[in-house]
Amino acid sequence: MIRLSKSIVGQIEAEAVAKVICEDGYLGMGSEVKLFEEEIATFIGVPAENICCVNSGTAALHLAVQAVTEPGDEVLVQSLTFVASFQAISGAGAVPIPCEVLPESITLDIEDARKRLTEKTKAVMPVHYGSNPGNLDAIYEFAEKENLRVIEDAAHAFGCKYKGRNIGSFGDIICFSFDGIKNITSGEGGAIVTSDRNVMALAKDARLLGVEKDTEMRFNGKRSWEFDVKHQGYRFHMSNIFAAVGRVQLGRFISEFAPKRVAIAEKYRELLDGVKGLKLLESDLRFVVPHIMPVRILDGNRDGLKDYLEKKGIQTGIHYKPNHMLSLYGDRAYDLGTSEKLYSELLSLPLHPEVTEEHVVNICESIKSYF
Numbered sequence: 001m002i003r004l005s006k007s008i009v010g011q012i013e014a015e016a017v018a019k020v021i022c023e024d025g026y027l028g029m030g031s032e033v034k035l036f037e038e039e040i041a042t043f044i045g046v047p048a049e050n051i052c053c054v055n056s057g058t059a060a061l062h063l064a065v066q067a068v069t070e071p072g073d074e075v076l077v078q079s080l081t082f083v084a085s086f087q088a089i090s091g092a093g094a095v096p097i098p099c100e101v102l103p104e105s106i107t108l109d110i111e112d113a114r115k116r117l118t119e120k121t122k123a124v125m126p127v128h129y130g131s132n133p134g135n136l137d138a139i140y141e142f143a144e145k146e147n148l149r150v151i152e153d154a155a156h157a158f159g160c161k162y163k164g165r166n167i168g169s170f171g172d173i174i175c176f177s178f179d180g181i182k183n184i185t186s187g188e189g190g191a192i193v194t195s196d197r198n199v200m201a202l203a204k205d206a207r208l209l210g211v212e213k214d215t216e217m218r219f220n221g222k223r224s225w226e227f228d229v230k231h232q233g234y235r236f237h238m239s240n241i242f243a244a245v246g247r248v249q250l251g252r253f254i255s256e257f258a259p260k261r262v263a264i265a266e267k268y269r270e271l272l273d274g275v276k277g278l279k280l281l282e283s284d285l286r287f288v289v290p291h292i293m294p295v296r297i298l299d300g301n302r303d304g305l306k307d308y309l310e311k312k313g314i315q316t317g318i319h320y321k322p323n324h325m326l327s328l329y330g331d332r333a334y335d336l337g338t339s340e341k342l343y344s345e346l347l348s349l350p351l352h353p354e355v356t357e358e359h360v361v362n363i364c365e366s367i368k369s370y371f
């Protein structure tokens with residue numbers, strides 16, 4: 001079976017965890033998290049105080065939304081995204097407003113989003129689908145004109161660039177995920193990146209039950225016993241165990257994971273280019289380290305091809321069911337025909353650093369033989 005995705009972890013990660021457990025003996029948020037934040041900052045090219053690590057990408061998005069909205073405010077977000085984007089918005093008390101995507105890239109359709117603006121719209125959440133940041137300049141222009149905050153769901157886009165600049169090194173609020181199968185993993189984890197001091201202070205307090213300035217104390221091996229709490233907080237902080245895994249993975253990303261992911265995607269694109277009945281999505285592999293390899297299967301053939309590949313031991317996925325089709329988020333009438341059509345066409349092919357060139361050749365030949 002060729003798996004769709006896979007955590008690539010082993011002995012080095014295990015040793016880093018063993019060190020935290022057997023030598024350091026402090027499992028909570030401490031020195032490993034501080035170092036991980038510093039190393040992410042260096043990697044992206046921002047000051048360390050601009051990074052806040054939490055225990056999932058969803059938690060990162062949740063804290064970002066909470067920092068810039070009041071309950072009942074609306075956040076424009078593409079419907080075709082992982083349910084985590086929507087859960088983070090509603091979990092923070094805001095209302096996700098599902099928008100259309102561009103069929104070539106599955107990134108936010110700004111013209112559609114513009115139609116859904118109301119007095120309550122406070123933020124826009126573009127999703128870097130398949131690691132493609134889409135037209136970020138246009139999104140920031142739109143946001144500036146309409147006085148909106150931008151929360152980038154960059155869960156797919158750790159280690160990616162936009163016009164040569166690292167995702168996270170510019171922009172408003174950027175959220176990454178380090179869950180098991182993302183570009184790097186910390187087991188579970190995520191990070192908020194922003195140069196907005198106020199948002200960062202709110203996020204850092206809220207990740208640990210709203211205890212003011214607890215991060216500084218914990219990073220110095222201390223605790224706050226006398227403190228104030230002004231905002232709703234959560235147990236969203238990252239543990240030293242997770243950070244230890246993340247630090248090893250960050251080291252492996254440039255030399256090992258990124259070149260492999262890019263090479264696999266290049267091979268797919270080379271072999272599938274021009275295949276009738278299949279459409280590749282836009283992706284600039286000079287800038288993008290792809291987390292997934294979605295393609296569009298036209299003419300109602302998606303489910304048939306999916307079953308055919310499954311029988312040949314090739315696992316595939318569907319990223320994603322549009323959220324306005326879910327009970328929790330479908331209570332209003334939304335006209336999102338493009339997203340619904342794309343949902344019937346999308347098929348994600350195996351992509352993780354242990355997929356070999358031989359696998360890709362085999363998968364592409366199977367696809368061609370189906371057609």
Ligand SMILES: *Cc1c(COP(=O)(O)O)cnc(C)c1O
Nearest residue numbers: 056057058082084155177178179
């Ligand atoms: C993975 C993912 C998230 C959430 O990240 P977790 O770390 O799994 O909580 C959010 N948005 C998208 C698009 C994702 O793929």
